[in-house]
Amino acid sequence: MKKRLTPSNTLVAIDIGTTKICVLVAKKIDQHNCExxxxGRAVSHGLARGVxxxxxxxxxxxxxxxxxxELMAGCSIESAYIGISGSHxxxxxxxxxxxxxxxxxxxxxxxxxxxxARAIPLPEDEQILHAVPQQFIIDGKHLVNDPLNMHGVRLECKAHIITGNVTLVKNLIMCCQAAGVKARDVILEPIASAEAVLSEDEQELGIGILDIGGGTSDFAIYQRGSIRHTKIFPIAGNLFTNDIALCLRTTRDDAERIKKEYGATILSKEPHDISIKTIDNSDSRLVSTSELSFILxxxxxxxxxxxxxxxxxxNLAATMPAGLVITGxxxxxxxxxxxxxxxxxxxxxxxxxxTTLAFKQELSHPLYATGYGLLLYALKQETLSHRVDGATFPLNRIFWKMKSWIAEVF
Known part of the structure; x- marks a missing residue:
């Protein structure tokens, strides 16, 4: 009989992508680390471009x-943090x-x-997913990260507001519920990926991150420790695969295979021939890796x-002095x-x-950036939600007390 998970010491993250589903189960070690x-992995079906x-x-x-x-962890999963993306x-x-x-x-x-700052006009079919404060201004002059206990007569907040289509997000959550797991919260995938692959120094100095998935490519910029810009591009791995299948007149399965085995946008070796299947799967033929590289x-x-x-x-180049990180x-x-x-x-x-803990070799791979980042983000938020010392991270405690997106729509 499977042992039930204890919410107080375990975290579950589900990265629901266009090409793969990835479930990570972790045990909290302390306030900053989890193991x-x-x-769990499965080929994704029923999704296109993140929806x-x-x-x-x-x-x-x-x-x-x-x-x-569940089989690997020896536990049953009841709730999880869900990653979300998509052109909406x-x-x-x-x-x-x-x-x-x-x-x-x-x-x-x-x-x-x-x-x-959250009070912005939105279409009826949109809802706020994240409201991330970027900076506070006291009396129109003084820029501060945490204004608590400071003196002033007027307080301003500049925030980055991320919204999503209510129906499309509900559909994703309903699918999780139908699969037997309750969504504890939905988290924008570029925010999760940044937790996994960016250092604190990079986030402070200013850096961009591009997460290339199967259905979408998610771009975000961090500076001064906060997210500054986000953009979802509908150009991603599936289009690379479709191009190969179309141009080389082969099956999608074989196009995916040769993309993974021989795929290169710039060749580092002398071109050579590779065997691919015909589109009716009845025969094979030879194509050059230079032709494949040209397509990609x-x-x-x-x-x-x-x-x-x-x-x-x-005008974002000035906010990216540390450059660009590409993952996925x-x-x-x-x-x-x-x-x-x-x-x-x-x-x-x-x-x-x-990652420095269990499954290091497997998890230290761009494919797991979002899933592992979801765990880290959830760990950080749960740690902040349980703080009782008002002198430590008081500002973040305020944001955690606000209604979550899940609570507002369900």
Missing amino acids: VIGI VVDVAPAVHAIKAALQEA ISAHQSTGMVPIKQGVIREHDVARVVSA NARGDELLRALNKEIIDH GGALLEGFIQQAQKTIGLPTRLGNPR
Whole structure:
């Protein structure tokens, strides 16, 4: 009989992607570390570009990943933190302002100004997923990270507001519930990936992260320890695979195989021939790796040009002095990091999750950046929610007390 998980000392994260479902089960070691005790993976079905398009196969895939994770962990899974992405995700910059009545800024003043920053006009079908304070301004002059107990008569808050389509997010949560697991919260996947692959120094100095998944490529910028910009691009791994299948007239399965085995946007070796199946799966033929590289380079160039346009249009280069980190399965294409550095013109590196505990060799892989990052983000938030010492992270305690997205729509 499987042992039930104890919410107080365990965390579960589910990365529901277009091409794969990944479930990670972890045991808390202390307030800053957790140890992964179970991993479950399954091929994703019923999703396209990060959103559910067919409920039954999506539920079946989630169940398969959950069962594998439960078997390895020796526990039953009842609730989890869910990663979310998709082209329906959008971001807004907002400013809130409130007067300080007593002359000294208290917790309720900070809560009020953050609520004021959240008060933005939204279409009926959108809901706020995250409201991330970027900086506070006292009396229109003094920029501070934590205004608690400071003197002033007016407090402003600049916040990064991330929204999503209510129906599409509900569909994802309903699929998890149908698979037998309750969603504890939904977390934007670029925020999770950043937790796993970026250092504190990089987040403070200013850096961009591009997570290339199967259905979408998620871009975010961090500076001064907070998220500054987000953008979801509908150009990702599945389009690379589709291009190979279309141009080389082969099956999607074989296109995925040769992408993983021989895929390169810039060749580092002499071209050679590889065998691929015909589209009717009845025969095989030879194609050159140079032809494969040409196909992948073109799609990679499209993604990088879209990213570069976003950086230029919003004057973001100055917020990325530490460069760009690329993670996710799409980052594994040979030569893509060099192609990105040439196109963007900034230092670029591959982002591997920074794990030092169990399953290090397996989890230290770009494919697990989002899943492992979800665990780290959840650990941080749960630690903050249980703090009772008002002198330690008081500001974050205020944000945690606010209603979660799940509570608002269910």
